[in-house]
Amino acid sequence: MSEDRLADILGEAAIGDTPLAWVGMEGIDLPLQMAGQSLAAKADAGVSLDDPEARGIHMSRLYLALERLAGRDLTLPRLREVLAHFLDSHHGLSQQAFLDLSGEALLRRPALISPLAGWKAYPMAIRTRLTPAGFEARLALSIGYSSTCPCSAALARQLIQERFDRDFAEQDTVESRAMRDWLGGEQGIVATPHSQRSQAHLALLLAPDTETLPVAEVVDRAEAALGTALQTAVKRVDEQAFALANGQNLMFCEDAARRLHRALRDQPGIEGFSLRVVHAESLHAHDAVARSQWNWQEG
Numbered sequence: 607m608s609e610d611r612l613a614d615i616l617g618e619a620a621i622g623d624t625p626l627a628w629v630g631m632e633g634i635d636l637p638l639q640m641a642g643q644s645l646a647a648k649a650d651a652g653v654s655l656d657d658p659e660a661r662g663i664h665m666s667r668l669y670l671a672l673e674r675l676a677g678r679d680l681t682l683p684r685l686r687e688v689l690a691h692f693l694d695s696h697h698g699l700s701q702q703a704f705l706d707l708s709g710e711a712l713l714r715r716p717a718l719i720s721p722l723a724g725w726k727a728y729p730m731a732i733r734t735r736l737t738p739a740g741f742e743a744r745l746a747l748s749i750g751y752s753s754t755c756p757c758s759a760a761l762a763r764q765l766i767q768e769r770f771d772r773d774f775a776e777q778d779t780v781e782s783r784a785m786r787d788w789l790g791g792e793q794g795i796v797a798t799p800h801s802q803r804s805q806a807h808l809a810l811l812l813a814p815d816t817e818t819l820p821v822a823e824v825v826d827r828a829e830a831a832l833g834t835a836l837q838t839a840v841k842r843v844d845e846q847a848f849a850l851a852n853g854q855n856l857m858f859c860e861d862a863a864r865r866l867h868r869a870l871r872d873q874p875g876i877e878g879f880s881l882r883v884v885h886a887e888s889l890h891a892h893d894a895v896a897r898s899q900w901n902w903q904e905g
């Protein structure tokens with residue numbers, strides 16, 4: 607049957623006269639490129655339906671516009687172009703266009719000391735809007751790290767001191783070799799502080815003139831601020847360096863949140879952010895969480 611003879615009830619008048627804030631599709635599979643890496647992404651694409659008389663939007667037109675992103679390096683100008691096409695293809699129907707993309711950024715990360723490297727996936731999402739107020743892009747990223755509790759470390763040190771007092775109770779002075787041997791034995795670490803895998807969830811408002819997504823730059827800055835990023839390739843020399851990093855970066859969730867707040871305030875191209883750190887404490891069954899934000903409106 608020729609196209610023009612196909613039924614098209616979308617052309618009929620709406621049942622009722624209610625504009626709709628968001629109409630579109632969620633969970634569209636889309637291959638993207640970012641910093642030379644392929645990304646298997648999911649897209650949520652939509653527009654507002656502002657014409658109260660219109661029955662529905664033209665979903666195929668949104669779907670087909672996404673093809674402009676497939677397999678091409680993901681940049682904000684390209685995302686803005688797709689949103690503009692959403693509106694052009696819904697002229698008279700829609701004033702706002704929405705495109706959210708989610709996936710995992712795969713970054714190669716070097717070992718701490720050895721000349722090795724490995725891959726780590728960073729869950730990410732890009733949320734873009736084109737409305738009469740203009741274009742807005744937000745980048746969300748999750749970064750794993752290790753946190754060791756400062757209070758638990760202090761309590762462990764006390765127990766080590768008490769054990770030392772007990773083991774050398776009879777001696778007024780302790781010969782350094784005996785002390786060194788004692789420190790090198792299991793009794794020298796009779797108690798250990800609790801540490802746990804932790805997550806930093808960052809949501810960033812990008813400057814409208816941003817070209818490429820600053821994923822690697824934000825990951826580098828956040829992991830440098832925390833000092834205890836989860837590792838990829840690890841030899842014993844790397845594991846020892848990781849133990850030192852944890853000992854030198856004891857962190858409550860408040861400490862991690864403050865470190866990230868300061869780091870993101872200095873990140874070029876960021877106009878606001880919201881962050882949340884989650885320490886999945888090995889001490890108890892619930893998490894220790896801290897939140898912080900700057901120049902941020904939940905949208």
Ligand SMILES: Nc1nc2c(ncn2[C@@H]2O[C@H](COP(=O)(O)OP(=O)(O)OP(=O)(O)O)[C@@H](O)[C@H]2O)c(=O)[nH]1
Pocket residue numbers: 614616661662663664665666667
């Ligand atoms: N608006 C809307 N369309 C839907 C929905 N579910 C399925 N569709 C279908 O989406 C298909 C694509 O709609 P359009 O993009 O208008 O397709 P079309 O009319 O062939 O293409 P155009 O000529 O560009 O309008 C239609 O066959 C709709 O029936 C829905 O809930 N809302």
